[in-house]
Amino acid sequence: MSVQTSGTIRLANVDDIPEGQGREFRVGERFVALFKHKGKVYAMEDVCPHAGAPLNNGPLYGGTVTCLWHGWKFNLQSGLCTNLPKAPPVSTYPVMVQGEDVYVTLP
Numbered sequence: 114m115s116v117q118t119s120g121t122i123r124l125a126n127v128d129d130i131p132e133g134q135g136r137e138f139r140v141g142e143r144f145v146a147l148f149k150h151k152g153k154v155y156a157m158e159d160v161c162p163h164a165g166a167p168l169n170n171g172p173l174y175g176g177t178v179t180c181l182w183h184g185w186k187f188n189l190q191s192g193l194c195t196n197l198p199k200a201p202p203v204s205t206y207p208v209m210v211q212g213e214d215v216y217v218t219l220p
């Protein structure tokens with residue numbers, strides 16, 4: 114049996130992600146972080162482009178998540194690093210919430 118690892122995938126129940134926090138979900142070999150900020154769900158690759166730390170457990174503030182290892186900050190919407198403009202961005206993914214189901218579209 115094959116498991117879907119790209120395209121639009123139901124990843125979580127909206128209540129699985131507490132407001133102001135992130136959670137990690139595994140899709141095949143890939144780790145995806147879902148965050149909830151002001152009631153909206155955001156998705157990004159759960160691997161910091163600096164040195165590979167998980168991002169899901171970083172603190173959220175003002176729509177950014179801070180990597181716990183060295184403090185790079187990433188915008189939840191764009192994935193751009195907000196405190197080091199020349200740093201590489203983290204991949205973000207489109208999110209759709211239908212009822213209580215959170216769908217993420219992965220490349």
Ligand code: FES
Pocket residue numbers: 161162163164165166180181182183184185
């Ligand atoms: S691993 Fe994330 S800032 Fe260094």
